Amino acid sequence: MPKVALGDLELFYRLDGPQEAPLLVLANGIFQRSEAWDALLPYLEGFRVLRYDMRGQGQSQTPPGPYTPETHADDLATLLQALGLEGYTLLGLSNGGVVAQVYATRQPSGLQRLILLCTTPRLDPLLRAKVESWRWALEEGGTPGRLQVALPWIWGRAHLEAHPELTGEEALAQMLASAPGLEAQRNLLEGFLTLEDLRPRLARIHVPTLVLSGEEDLLFPPRYGQEIAQAMPKAHFRVLPQVGHVAPLENPALLAAEIRSFMEAV
Numbered sequence: 001m002p003k004v005a006l007g008d009l010e011l012f013y014r015l016d017g018p019q020e021a022p023l024l025v026l027a028n029g030i031f032q033r034s035e036a037w038d039a040l041l042p043y044l045e046g047f048r049v050l051r052y053d054m055r056g057q058g059q060s061q062t063p064p065g066p067y068t069p070e071t072h073a074d075d076l077a078t079l080l081q082a083l084g085l086e087g088y089t090l091l092g093l094s095n096g097g098v099v100a101q102v103y104a105t106r107q108p109s110g111l112q113r114l115i116l117l118c119t120t121p122r123l124d125p126l127l128r129a130k131v132e133s134w135r136w137a138l139e140e141g142g143t144p145g146r147l148q149v150a151l152p153w154i155w156g157r158a159h160l161e162a163h164p165e166l167t168g169e170e171a172l173a174q175m176l177a178s179a180p181g182l183e184a185q186r187n188l189l190e191g192f193l194t195l196e197d198l199r200p201r202l203a204r205i206h207v208p209t210l211v212l213s214g215e216e217d218l219l220f221p222p223r224y225g226q227e228i229a230q231a232m233p234k235a236h237f238r239v240l241p242q243v244g245h246v247a248p249l250e251n252p253a254l255l256a257a258e259i260r261s262f263m264e265a266v
């Protein structure tokens with residue numbers, strides 16, 4: 001299992017594709033493992049793809065928290081340096097998109113393009129209330145409680161209509177098996193809830209940026225993506241039709257087409 005030691009922290013990563021191919025770095029959603037991108041990978045042939053588990057996720061370690069966006073951005077910078085990777089496109093999903101925004105505001109020399117997927121630049125009162133409900137459910141009902149409360153915010157209507165089994169016991173058991181431990185979930189949620197309004201800092205990002213929102217994303221509706229794009233000098237905003245919060249699982253072919261078109265643009 002490939003891991004990189006960052007001081008006293010080990011991060012798990014996967015690096016696939018030919019060494020000479022364009023490099024795409026993927027930053028996970030808040031409770032995801034690197035396997036969450038598996039459905040997308042077959043559509044990214046011809047690219048080199050780096051996936052990794054942030055601290056507290058998947059096969060990475062769970063040090064003391066909270067895990068703030070700034071901390072995650074530090075980890076990403078150190079990981080890329082340790083692997084000797086330069087000249088890449090960074091794609092961040094959800095909390096990974098928050099981390100990608102923080103990272104990009106630091107103007108790292110290796111960043112060539114940026115894709116922000118189903119994410120937000122800030123915590124408004126409504127979004128804070130949603131995430132606080134997840135934290136309350138975690139404390140009252142453990143991981144099963146948190147999963148049940150989060151479920152209707154994650155999937156898009158069209159996807160659930162096509163796959164009603166996702167609300168059943170078997171799907172819940174699969175999500176439970178892949179979820180981080182209780183301590184890690186607390187650290188991840190507490191870190192996300194420290195998010196400040198990033199919009200004043202986004203003007204520092206001068207690399208070409210694609211902001212994508214799911215039309216049916218109830219957690220981070222498209223207005224958050226619009227706010228990001230409006231705050232950045234080189235950002236383009238697009239809405240993915242009939243997609244909820246987890247585009248890599250709901251419509252990987254559509255997402256890959258957007259990624260490919262953006263990365264191959266002159």
